Amino acid sequence: MPAxxxxxxxxxxxxxxxxxxGAGFGGLEVARxxxxxxxxxxxxxxRNHHLFQPLLYQVATAALSATDVAEPIRRILAKYxxxxxxxxxxxxxxxxRKRLLLTCGKEIAYDILVLATGAxxxxxxxxxxxxxxxxxxxxxxxRTIRSRLLLAFERAERESYPDEQRRLTTIAVVxxxxxxxxxxxxxxxLSRFALARDxxxxxxxxxxxxxxxxxxxxLGTFSQxxxxxxxxxxxxxxxxxxxxxVVSDIAESSIEVAGVREPVGLVIWxxxxxxxxxxxxxxxxxxxxxxxxxxxxxxxxxxxxxxxxGDIASSPGEDGRPLPGLAQVAKQQGVHLGRELARRxxxxxxxxxxxxxxxxxxxAAIVGRHAAVFEHGRHRLSGFVAWIAWAIVxxxxxxxxxxxxxxxxxWLWRYLTYERGxxxxxxxxxxxxxxxxxxxxxxxxxxxxxxEAEPQSTAP
Amino acid sequence: MPAxxxxxxxxxxxxxxxxxxGAGFGGLEVARxxxxxxxxxxxxxxRNHHLFQPLLYQVATAALSATDVAEPIRRILAKYxxxxxxxxxxxxxxxxRKRLLLTCGKEIAYDILVLATGAxxxxxxxxxxxxxxxxxxxxxxxRTIRSRLLLAFERAERESYPDEQRRLTTIAVVxxxxxxxxxxxxxxxLSRFALARDxxxxxxxxxxxxxxxxxxxxLGTFSQxxxxxxxxxxxxxxxxxxxxxVVSDIAESSIEVAGVREPVGLVIWxxxxxxxxxxxxxxxxxxxxxxxxxxxxxxxxxxxxxxxxGDIASSPGEDGRPLPGLAQVAKQQGVHLGRELARRxxxxxxxxxxxxxxxxxxxAAIVGRHAAVFEHGRHRLSGFVAWIAWAIVxxxxxxxxxxxxxxxxxWLWRYLTYERGxxxxxxxxxxxxxxxxxxxxxxxxxxxxxxEAEPQSTAP
Numbered sequence: 001m002p003a004x005x006x007x008x009x010x011x012x013x014x015x016x017x018x019x020x021x022g023a024g025f026g027g028l029e030v031a032r033x034x035x036x037x038x039x040x041x042x043x044x045x046x047r048n049h050h051l052f053q054p055l056l057y058q059v060a061t062a063a064l065s066a067t068d069v070a071e072p073i074r075r076i077l078a079k080y081x082x083x084x085x086x087x088x089x090x091x092x093x094x095x096x097r098k099r100l101l102l103t104c105g106k107e108i109a110y111d112i113l114v115l116a117t118g119a120x121x122x123x124x125x126x127x128x129x130x131x132x133x134x135x136x137x138x139x140x141x142x143r144t145i146r147s148r149l150l151l152a153f154e155r156a157e158r159e160s161y162p163d164e165q166r167r168l169t170t171i172a173v174v175x176x177x178x179x180x181x182x183x184x185x186x187x188x189x190l191s192r193f194a195l196a197r198d199x200x201x202x203x204x205x206x207x208x209x210x211x212x213x214x215x216x217x218x219l220g221t222f223s224q225x226x227x228x229x230x231x232x233x234x235x236x237x238x239x240x241x242x243x244x245x246v247v248s249d250i251a252e253s254s255i256e257v258a259g260v261r262e263p264v265g266l267v268i269w270x271x272x273x274x275x276x277x278x279x280x281x282x283x284x285x286x287x288x289x290x291x292x293x294x295x296x297x298x299x300x301x302x303x304x305x306x307x308x309x310g311d312i313a314s315s316p317g318e319d320g321r322p323l324p325g326l327a328q329v330a331k332q333q334g335v336h337l338g339r340e341l342a343r344r345x346x347x348x349x350x351x352x353x354x355x356x357x358x359x360x361x362x363x364a365a366i367v368g369r370h371a372a373v374f375e376h377g378r379h380r381l382s383g384f385v386a387w388i389a390w391a392i393v394x395x396x397x398x399x400x401x402x403x404x405x406x407x408x409x410x411w412l413w414r415y416l417t418y419e420r421g422x423x424x425x426x427x428x429x430x431x432x433x434x435x436x437x438x439x440x441x442x443x444x445x446x447x448x449x450x451x452e453a454e455p456q457s458t459a460p
Numbered sequence: 461m462p463a464x465x466x467x468x469x470x471x472x473x474x475x476x477x478x479x480x481x482g483a484g485f486g487g488l489e490v491a492r493x494x495x496x497x498x499x500x501x502x503x504x505x506x507r508n509h510h511l512f513q514p515l516l517y518q519v520a521t522a523a524l525s526a527t528d529v530a531e532p533i534r535r536i537l538a539k540y541x542x543x544x545x546x547x548x549x550x551x552x553x554x555x556x557r558k559r560l561l562l563t564c565g566k567e568i569a570y571d572i573l574v575l576a577t578g579a580x581x582x583x584x585x586x587x588x589x590x591x592x593x594x595x596x597x598x599x600x601x602x603r604t605i606r607s608r609l610l611l612a613f614e615r616a617e618r619e620s621y622p623d624e625q626r627r628l629t630t631i632a633v634v635x636x637x638x639x640x641x642x643x644x645x646x647x648x649x650l651s652r653f654a655l656a657r658d659x660x661x662x663x664x665x666x667x668x669x670x671x672x673x674x675x676x677x678x679l680g681t682f683s684q685x686x687x688x689x690x691x692x693x694x695x696x697x698x699x700x701x702x703x704x705x706v707v708s709d710i711a712e713s714s715i716e717v718a719g720v721r722e723p724v725g726l727v728i729w730x731x732x733x734x735x736x737x738x739x740x741x742x743x744x745x746x747x748x749x750x751x752x753x754x755x756x757x758x759x760x761x762x763x764x765x766x767x768x769x770g771d772i773a774s775s776p777g778e779d780g781r782p783l784p785g786l787a788q789v790a791k792q793q794g795v796h797l798g799r800e801l802a803r804r805x806x807x808x809x810x811x812x813x814x815x816x817x818x819x820x821x822x823x824a825a826i827v828g829r830h831a832a833v834f835e836h837g838r839h840r841l842s843g844f845v846a847w848i849a850w851a852i853v854x855x856x857x858x859x860x861x862x863x864x865x866x867x868x869x870x871w872l873w874r875y876l877t878y879e880r881g882x883x884x885x886x887x888x889x890x891x892x893x894x895x896x897x898x899x900x901x902x903x904x905x906x907x908x909x910x911x912e913a914e915p916q917s918t919a920p
Contacts, residue, residue, distance in 0.1 A: 047885070048610060048614060048883065048884070048885040049883070049884055049885070065525040065526070065527040065528070066525070066526070066527075066884060067525040067526075067882035067883075067884050068525070070884050072658070072883040072884075074658040074659070075658055075883070078657045078658045081660075084660045084661075085617075085660075086617070086618050087611075087614035087615075087617070087618065087885075088618060102618075104615075104618070106618055139884065139886075140886065150508060151508075151547075154508060154547035155547075155564075157545075157546070157547070158546050158547065158548060158562075158564070158566055197538045198532070198534040198535055198538045199534070200541075200544045200545075201544075405869055405873065406866050406869055406870060409865055409866055409869055410866060413865065422527035423508065423509070423527075423532040423535070424508070424509055424526060424527050424530050424532075424599065425507070425508040425509070425547075426599075426600065
C-alpha cells in the first residue's frame with residue numbers, strides 16, 4: 001500500500017525535507033540538534049530502540065538486562081515536535097528520485113539524506129562462521145550469546161564424560177580489541193564468581209577462556225602499556241591470551257587456530273567490522289572497509305544533499321587519517337551536522353556547511369572487575385581508578401534517568417555480591433539446532449537486506 | 461549419548477532417588493524442603509529459570525524486564541548441597557522402568573517422582589488461533605506480546621489510512637479472569653500515559669482495548685462486588701468490557717465476537733488452561749481439564765511413588781471441590797510434600813504421608829494503576845490500599861533481593877513518571893510474518909512435545 005508521505009506535524013518552516021537514516025549515536029544527535037532548532041526532520045530506523053552499544057557485552061554476560069541498554073527512539077525524541085520517527089526497514093534508496101522505499105511498501109521523500117546506519121561484524125569472507133560464532137552488535141546478538149554461554153554450562157553439568165565437559169566449558173573469543181577484551185574478562189568472572197557455587201557436576205572455575213588476536217597485542221589502538229596491563233589482568237583471571245594467532249576455521253564444536261583444531265563449547269566473534277551495504281547500493285566509491293569517504297563537512301562527494309557519519313563514513317581526522325569507529329566520533333559528527341543543517345535552514349541563501357573537527361575525549365576499555373584502561377593523549381590511567389571513572393562516565397552517558405538508576409543499582413549489587421542477575425536462557429535458543437544459514441543482521445542499518453530466514457525449532 | 465545417571469554429590473543417605481519435574485512454585489518448594497532436610501533430590505526443568513508468573517503481564521506491557529521476573533533455578537537451590545538441578549526436556553516417563561528419558565539422550569532414574577509441570581494456555585480445540593493470539597505463560601510469550609503490541613502502534617504511526625490506523629490500535633484481550641483484567645488495564649494505561657506524547661501521526665489515547673469474557677462477569681472467582689469494581693475501573697480507563705460474549709473465530713487481523721467480525725491489531729489470549737500432556741502419557745485417568753486427580757497426600761492413585769501438585773493436579777479441598785490453580789496452592793502443596801517426603805526419609809520403616817490441607821491467604825487482582833481487589837474470606841478490599849498491599853506482597857514474594865530492589869525502583873519510577881522503560885521490540889518479531897504453524901509451548905512442563913518449528917524470517 002504505497003502512500004505519499006504525510007508532512008511532519010509541527011513543521012515550522014517549509015524548508016528541505018531532511019531524513020536521517022539510523023538512530024545510533026550519530027543519527028540521534030543529528031535529530032536532536034535539528035529538533036532543538038525546531039527544524040522538521042524524519043528519523044528512520046529498523047529498530048524501535050536506540051542501543052547503548054558500549055554496555056552490550058554486559059547483556060551478553062548476564063550482568064544487565066536487554067532493556068537496561070535500550071531506550072525507545074520515540075521517547076528520546078518525543079520532546080522535539082518537529083521530529084518524526086518512522087519505524088521501518090529501508091529496502092532501497094532511489095537517489096535519482098530522492099526517496100526511500102521501505103520494505104513495508106511506504107515511501108519517504110527527502111531533499112537532504114543523512115546516512116548514519118553504522119556497521120556490523122564481518123567474518124572476513126567466511127560468512128559460514130556466523131552461525132557458530134555470534135557477534136555482538138544487537139540486542140538479539142547479546143541474548144543469543146548469553147543463552148548459548150549459559151547453555152554450555154548447563155550441558156556440561158548434565159554431561160558425564162570429562163572430555164565433553166571440558167569442551168563445553170571452553171569458550172573462545174576471537175578478536176583482541178575492546179569488545180573482545182571486555183567479553184573475555186566478563187566471561188572469566190562469570191565462571192569464577194557468579195556460577196562458582198551453583199553446579200554439582202562441574203566446577204565452573206575450570207572454565208577455559210581463549211582470547212585469540214591476529215595482531216601482536218591486545219587493544220591495538222591503545223598504548224603498549226595498556227596492552228600489557230590488559231593482558232596481565234586477563235591472564236590473572238585465567239584467560240589464555242593468544243597473540244599473533246589467526247583463526248583458520250570455525251565449526252559447530254571446534255575452532256582451528258594456527259592450524260590446530262581445538263574443541264570448544266562456544267565461539268564469540270569480536271573481530272571484523274563490516275559497513276552496511278547501503279554504500280554499495282548508492283554506487284559511491286568506498287574504502288577498503290566499505291566505508292564512504294566523506295568531505296570535511298561530512299557530505300558525500302557526487303551525491304548532492306547526502307551526508308554520512310559514524311561507522312559508515314570514512315571521515316578525515318586532523319592527521320589526514322580516517323577517524324576511528326567510536327561512539328564519540330559519531331556523536332560529535334551528529335551534533336556538528338545537525339547544528340550546521342539547522343543553521344543553513346535559518347540562513348538566507350545557500351550557505352556552505354562548516355567542516356567537522358573531532359576532539360577526542362579519551363579512550364577506555366574494561367578488563368574485568370576493578371580494572372580498566374583509560375587514555376587521553378598523554379594521560380594514561382589503569383586499574384581501579386580507571387574502572388570507577390569508566391563506570392561513572394558510562395552511567396552518565398546512558399539515555400534516561402531510569403536506566404541510570406537501575407544500572408547503578410545492579411552494578412552496586414553485583415559489586416557487593418559477585419552475582420549476575422540476568423542469567424536467562426531464551427527458550428527459543430534452548431536445545432535448538434544452530435541456524436541453517438548464516439545470519440547476518442546489520443546493526444543500526446535500516447538499509448540492510450535481512451533476507452535469510454532463520455528457522456528456529458524449540459525442540460529436536 | 462545415553463549415560464547412566466551419576467549420583468548427586470553431597471548425598472548424605474542412600475534413600476530413595478527423588479526426582480522433581482518442574483521448578484515452578486510447587487516443584488521449587490518440594491526441592492527446598494528436601495534440601496533443607498539434607499535429603500538428596502534431583503530437579504529437572506526445561507528452563508534454566510524459575511518464573512514469577514504473577515508479574516509476567518508487566519513484562520508483556522513493557523513495565524518490567526524479562527530478567528526481573530526470572531531467577532536461575534540453580535541459584536535458588538545453590539545453598540542446598542543435596543539438591544541437583546538438571547536442565548533438560550523430558551521426552552518420556554517410563555514408569556515401569558522408573559526412569560525419565562530426556563530429549564538430549566540422558567536418562568534419570570527415580571524411586572519417587574514429583575510431577576509439578578504446571579499448565580499452559582489452551583485454545584478450546586482451536587489451536588489454529590495460537591499464531592494470532594499469543595497467550596502469557598513464558599518469558600518468550602511475554603516478549604512476543606510486548607513486541608507485537610508496540611509494533612501495532614509503530615505500524616499505525618506510519619500508516620496513512622485512518623481505518624487501518626484504527627484497526628492497528630484496537631487490541632482485544634480474550635478472557636476476563638485475573639490475567640485478562642490485568643492485561644487490559646495495563647494496555648489501556650500504556651497507551652494513555654506512557655505512549656501518549658511519543659507519536660505524531662496517531663494519538664495512542666484513542667486506542668481501543670476490548671476485554672471479552674464468555675461468563676457473566678469479570679474475575680469470576682471473586683465476589684460480585686469485586687467484579688463490579690473491576691469493570692467500573694477498566695471502563696474508566698477506556699476499556700470496552702464485553703461480558704457473556706463468545707469468541708467464534710480469530711484470524712490475522714480480525715476477531716469474530718458474538719458473530720460479528722471486528723478488525724484488530726492484536727489479540728491476546730488470557731482464557732483457557734491446558735495441563736501438560738504428561739498426564740495423558742502416564743496413562744492415568746484425568747479430569748475434564750486434563751488434571752490428574754490426586755489422593756489427599758498428593759500421591760497419584762495407581763502409580764506407586766508418583767506425586768503430583770500445582771496446576772497439573774486436581775487436589776480435593778475441604779469442601780471436596782478441586783483447589784484452584786493458584787501459585788499459593790502449588791507453594792503450600794510443595795512445602796507439605798517436601799517436608800513429608802523428608803520426614804519419611806528419616807523415619808524407620810515405611811510411614812504414610814500426612815494429607816495436605818490448604819489454607820487460603822486471600823486472592824488479589826490488579827485493575828490498573830492505584831487499583832486492585834483483594835479478598836480473603838469475608839475480608840474485602842479494593843482500590844488504592846489493595847493496590848499498595850498487592851505491590852508490597854508481590855515485591856516480597858519475588859525471589860532474590862536484587863529483583864526486589866530493581867523492581868521496586870522501576871515501580872517507583874513508573875509511579876512518579878507514568879513511563880514504561882522496557883519498550884523493546886524484539887528484532888526477530890519485527891516485520892516477521894506470523895508463525896506458519898500453531899506454536900504451543902508448554903509452560904513449566906518438561907514433558908511437553910514442542911515439536912512445531914517456528915520459522916522466523918526477519919524481513920519480508
